[in-house]
Amino acid sequence: MSSAExxxxxxxxxxxxxxxAAFVEERVGALCDFLETSGLRYEVIAVDDGSGDDSAERIRRLDRVHTRVLHRRRNEGKYAAIAAGMAECRGGCRIFTDSDLPYDLSALPRMVQLVLGRGFHVVIGDRTLPGSSYTEHLGPVRWFATRLFTLFVRLFVTGGVPDTQCGLKAFRADVARHLFPLLRERGFAGDVEILYIALKHNLAIRRLPARLVFQGRSSVRPVRDGLSMLGAIVALPGRWRAGAYASPELEALGRDDIEAGGA
Ligand SMILES: Nc1nc2c(ncn2[C@@H]2O[C@H](COP(=O)(O)OP(=O)(O)O)[C@@H](O)[C@H]2O)c(=O)[nH]1
Ligand SMILES: [Mg+2]
Incomplete structure (x- = not known):
């Protein structure tokens, strides 16, 4: 093993x-405090996606160890930022979560254990599992859009994954390295796309209950984002057939024999 590894x-x-800006100092600070006491060796990569406020500066000013900020000048979307952050990661387990850290942080070491200890390729938060708590208040339009979207995704794309949109997902390093460069979606549809590719390559996906503990203001525009997500989703099967998601590395990983059940 090299010294870098x-x-x-x-x-x-x-x-x-x-x-x-309204929450990022407090939430990123809480994340760093948590990670410091977790016993894990960690790094935090915050990717500011052309914010119109001083979010990036606020995180930089926290001046926490093992924490850096990437700044993108133009707003390109959640998954553009995630993919840029993932490209910089060095960890054995690579997790992304929403910047308001909405989910109980105890899920993080659990995900690390499932990925590094048990070898799962992908571990996702799932708000439909028993043990989850999800009290997010949704307005009526968002509520309806979410129901319709979920039904659509279930029917057409990811039969085995009831909750594609939870903002808490972990990837084994080798999986992340080969999966993220395949993504075409830049916005919220990336959640569906990444699971679609993982399922197509038969990767081992483990679901974990997600407990919502904090909710910042939502930037999702239900009608506009919902329609653009539906448009993105119908494009997935055609892309798969055209070979856009082909990857010999992921195909080989999909043949891994990952022990089921247990811890
Ligand atoms: N980089 C980037 N992140 C975004 C964008 N829109 C939302 N996010 C992030 O995506 C996460 C979820 O967004 P949020 O507005 O809370 O959506 P909701 O929780 O699903 O209602 C948060 O961490 C946001 O910072 C965007 O345009 N660019
Ligand atoms: Mg949110």
Whole structure:
């Protein structure tokens, strides 16, 4: 093992940040405090996606160890930021979560254990599992759009994954390295696309209950984002057939024999 590999952190946390000035210092600070006491070797990569506020500066001013900020000048979307952050990660387990850290942080070491200890390729938060708590208040339009979207996704794309949109997903380093460069979607549809590609390559996906503990202001525009997500989703099967998601590495990983059940 080279010295660079020996020094690699256990976990990298990627935070896509967009106009989070109201909460980002407190939430990123809480994340760093948590990670410091977790015993994990970690790095945090916050990716500011052309925010119109001083989110990036606020995170920089926290001046926390193992934490850096990437700044993108133009707002390109949540998944553009996540993919840029993932490209910089060195951890054995690479996690992204929303920058308001909405989910109980105890999920993080659990995900690391499932990825590094048990070898799962992908571990996702799932708000439909028993043990989840999801009390997010949704307005009526968002509520309806979410129901319709979920039904659509279930029917057409990811039969085995009831909750594609939870902002808490972990990837084994080798999986992340080959999966993220295949993504075409830049916005919220990336959640569906990444799971679609993972399922197509028969990767081992483990679901974990997600407990919502904090909710920042939502930037989702239900009608506009919902329609653009539906448009993105109908394009996935055609792209697969055209070979856009072909990857010999992911295909080989899909043949891994990952032990089921247990811890
Ligand atoms: N990089 C980037 N992140 C975004 C953008 N829009 C939302 N996000 C991030 O995506 C996450 C979820 O967004 P949010 O507005 O809270 O959506 P909701 O929780 O699903 O209602 C948060 O971490 C946001 O910072 C964007 O345009 N660019
Ligand atoms: Mg949110």
């Amino acid at each position: 020996a020094a690699a952190p256990d976990v990298s946390i990627v935070l896509p940040v967009y106009n989070g």
